[in-house]
Amino acid sequence: MLFKVIYSVLFVLTSVNCCLSAGISSNIRCLQTEKTALLQFKQGLVDESNVLASWETGKDCCEWRGITCSNETGHVVTLDLYYNSSDVYNVETPLSGVIAPSLLELPYLTYLDLSFNNFKGKIPKFIGSLSRLKHLKLAGASLSGPIPPQLGNLSSLYALDLAWNFVTFENLEWLSHLSSLRYLNMSGLNFSEVVNWPESISKLPSLVELQLSSCNLPNVELSSLSFVNSSNSLEVLELSYNFLNLSIFYWMANVSTNLVHIGLAGDQLQGPFPDVFANMVSLVSLDLSYNKLEGRIPKSFRNLCNLELLNLLENKLSDRLEDSVENLSCAQDTLESLSLSGNLFSGSFPDNLTRFSSLKELYIDGTNVSGSLPESFQPLSQLRSLSLVLNQFTGSLPDFTGLSLLRQLFISKNQLNGSIPESIGQLSSLEDLDLSWNSLNGVVTEVHFSNLSRLNSLDFSHNPLSFNLSSDWTPPFQIKSLGLDSCKVGPAFPKWIQTQTKLTSLYMSDAEISDSIPDKFWDLSSSLFELNLSMNQIHGKLPNLSTKNSTFFSLDLSSNRLDGPLPPFPSSVAILLLSKNMLSGPLSSFCETETPNLFNLDLSENQLSGELPSCWMQFQGLFSLNMAKNNFFGKIPSSLGYLKNAALLRLHDNNLSGELPSLENCTELRVVDLGANKLSGEIPTWIGPSLTKLLVLRLR
Template structure:
């Protein structure tokens, strides 16, 4: 935040005012010189004016009177054109306007008295700045900023010796080709210079050039990427008394810039060094620039604290230290501002650091108007009371860990904005909130506040425009006749109790652009008056209530792009027509019925997200998807749709997620989806689709993360091209009629074969303002996130995965007709979490290296024709939670490991050749009496005595030690690294196996003793 009324800004405004005052006698003359009129008409001919901004030039009304043409000003005294202001639209400030384009005619040279030329914010297609500009010798003001010029800046601009202000800044630094700035040295009258965005990476002598401008007041070189200063290579710098404003932000500068900065001027008022690479502590020299008013050191890597000398800055009004690495306690950090700065500072920005502690008594800064301390680590509380009445208008503390309750707020009577979002505040909302008559913005969401919000809290807040109390335990209780004194623009009350009846006070609110009353305990019919929504509504969220009734026709309600979320309610009946400019639409988990032909009436340019899942919708899917080319998410799962998937779905060129699960769709896999090359999620499971798996999936849809075709009627073999799905994380082809072999090339599933970081969920971000932090479905900017959910057969039952879906790596080919062996290459998929190949006709052995799948949690190979022994490496799968090898032809002893013996015997049943625990079938040689002579006794008595002595107190101590070791081994490994945990589990298994065998042998001996 910058001070708009600072001395430097006032000075520059004075400069412009002086220039306009110089021209004032010239403005308003009703006729112009014919030669100059013709020059203007010729100048117009070279321009492309799509919006008709120059339509008054030569019109019948003002055909001869060019002084009345738009942007043209003449001298009353001489009639000459002295000012040409053709600035273009700036960030849509002129709604509907378009920039001028084309070529600039040298006919402007006929305007020999022109002293003001502004062509900023137009588009001249990277053409060069005309050299003839250098011949407009009387120019005092030249503004070419953001006009999309390019190439070499003409040195002829150095001829403009009368120039006061030069601005050729822009957003595309590569447009200009600048080798030197020597031409600047001739502009001895220059007061204001702005080259922001102009790449100066090759201009090594920029300091020397700037020093030759004796009257320069303002220097702006934001994002110009000029070289760092080498102090030893510079000549002595003459200190200036004219330079007041220096903006050299976003230039990757190091601390070497301080040498020039602290020697360039003795009167600096504004310094902007934001977005550089400054490290270490703040230099004490800043505190010696007593004229300093505005200092911006944000977006660097500064640390330590504020120098003590800052207390001497009696003119300091704005200090921005945000986005650095300061880590002191906040009270200590602010101590060095006490003194002269204590009585001058108006804006203090400490956002995004690591400051801790409590909020101190900020009323010590008697003129402080704005304080920003969000994104820090404040873990204390508010002071019990503030020392004096404060002028504070803005207090932003969101995303800290502040505790305790809110204080009496009557000492902050000027407060306009209070943002406490996402802290750990407790207690009730103080009634003194109602005394903040200037309050416009209140966000106390995502805390632990409780109690009742009544009319007392809000009745005096006539200026309130933004109200967010979401995600607390608050109950809003107003009388049914209460009429709020405010008109809210944003209403966010998610998870506040408003019900059970629909809140009547909303009937008075006619201007809101956002309304979120989700999870508000409303179990009522939405009244008719509610649907008379404000036309500028952009976000409507009534989700997670029990609101019932029919939806009216909303097609002509809204003028702006709108996001609508009505999910998880009891709405019923047909889905009405929605506004053609709707952007996101979530009607899932309701009781809507009928068809979805309403989508054909939506203008698809804005629509990105549609979720109609879990309703009672039926009929064929409409074949009108070709106009929804912006659609990214389409979820129609869990309905009663029938017929084929329409081919027009292949026109959804932006689609990322397509979910048609659990309907009655028929036909083959639609070949038109080959055009949807960006798809990452396809879920067509639980339908009646048939045909073969198309080979083009591997090449055409190579970005797929999830492919679920479970429970359909697909047949044929798995095409080898499917191995091109390098990003696949979940492949589910189960419950079909697929035959043939499992391709060896599955080793190419890179996402399963390489370890890497994964997001817990699979989500798509879309524009909107949903409630924050419900299931993590919002990003840091307040935009929505559609989080994909998927049903997987896991551990014997179907479960929905949402928040952790991104961590799952799963292959499910179960319940098909696959033959052949399980390819050994499957052991290269080291991040695989679930593998289900059950209920097929697979033969051969389990790969000996299956222990490489060390993250495997679920393994089901049951009901096949597999044979051979169970590999001992299977015991190395420390995370294995479910194992089923039943109903095969495995043989031999089950490897004696604690891991494999921990599973129920049913995991191994139906394998006649298997033996050993946990099965009851003993293996050959188990329990055979040993030769007494091998034990050490000479007779039966001696042998018996030996066996008696083996089971001693020490034996039970050993067992106790084993239990303790096992218990703490398991707990301890939870905090070790992955490789250590894996190795430690293996060691633990060996120890436990020894204990098990020892116990079994001694138990057998004891049993034989009892039989004698």
């Protein structure tokens, strides 16, 4: 977030020379030789989306897409055909083909960007002859083969981006000639054989930003190295997702005192947290997440007065949380994002944390911190996200007055009790609220939701809360995900849920509902993806959901009092759990609608009867099939032999008869329970050789 701003500033700085001369004068047109060169370049490209439709011979090439000319000479200075792969609305396909040498006829070219296209060739050697080039960006262009050392001839180069290609190299000797280089991104390239990478990088005296994420950097000893020609220019150092050791910290301490961003996430750093930050007074952003650092936040952090982002997620820090936070005190006016989740801190919620008045994001999940929460979070009025999940907090929830900017509030899986404060209903910016898995009690009323017009997700599950909402209440929000498991919602099925037309996920299991499901509720099934109403006393019949344009993936209505026949279900359903109801009649309708995605089917403990259908070849993705404790009779259909992915097959406690059909193709079976039926014949000889993964077999 914050370091993206840093990157943007650096890009502006490195691009300024290019852009100052860009533009089109009404009297200046592009040169014919350069137009011809560009048209020859176009001929080597495969342009399926007609991206270069504006590249017509009858038009001034300075007006073509991706081209910028000098407003003084008409020379082409920029060729920018960057493909924006991150834009979900981009319907164009990337360019492919060959990068033609006709670009050599653009002698004043200073900016070349072909990133995220699909060239699938080598980086052309001739690029090293574009002597005025200041920006070369070929990231994600599917390029392969060795990096041509001729790139070392580009002595004027400010920015080089070769990230996320398939290129190879044995050394970085060619880099040392790029004395003007300020930005280098080689993320995603394989550095595993380049043991001298630190020395090569250290020979770049003007380097401001270094991006080497996910490079498989070899684990070399760095503590004795420094930037040989360094002038403290380096400001951004991003080395995340490599395999480094703690010597990287001592190297950084000698590299530059002007470091603004350090990224060492996921680098397998293990051992005591080095106390080397005393001189890094310019540091704004530090990401050390997903490592194995131990101990406390170092005391040298007390010098980091400009720190805005600190991410220590998933380490092994074990100090008293309050003491570690105290070492951040110099940044109490600047720190905006603090992530301490997944560590081993002890103690209570630090009172000194409420002094950090600029905090926008605070994450302290899964740290075993205990005790009560502050009475109020009002001093942290800038908070956008607050997450305190999976700790051992006790007592009541704090007053949330004054947190008008808060968007995410997650305090689930603690030991909080008492009622939910009505001030939570005044969090007008709130989008996601999760208080599940506590011991909160009391009554939930309309007041708790009065100003939550932006709410997208709500989870109060597994709290003994009682809902007292008027039958004609219409919420101010249109929610997408709702969790009310083990809350006291009933006895009536809540009418207000029927107003939620954007609902995709509804969990309302064990909610003391003893009503029927209103017909109008099923009209929401065109948006519902997950529905769990299990363990209630819901009665009535199920409608034909295959006719309602339903999009269910998971449907759990088990442990209710539903009766009547089993209706057809939508083809989208993958998990269908209807056990422990009073459904009756045959399964004849089950084959009427194809459900090719069906993965888990549980119809056990109902009153279903008749012969089992013979359409199981339609459900070859089925993993678990349970139709036990019904009144089925007749033979087990041979089409069950098509369930080659099934691991569990339970048909016990029915009236099935005859011999067991061949299941020798069902080689993934772990559990087969056909007991308490009327099967006859010998135990098949194929069971041992074919069902080698079988753990449970019951035939009697």
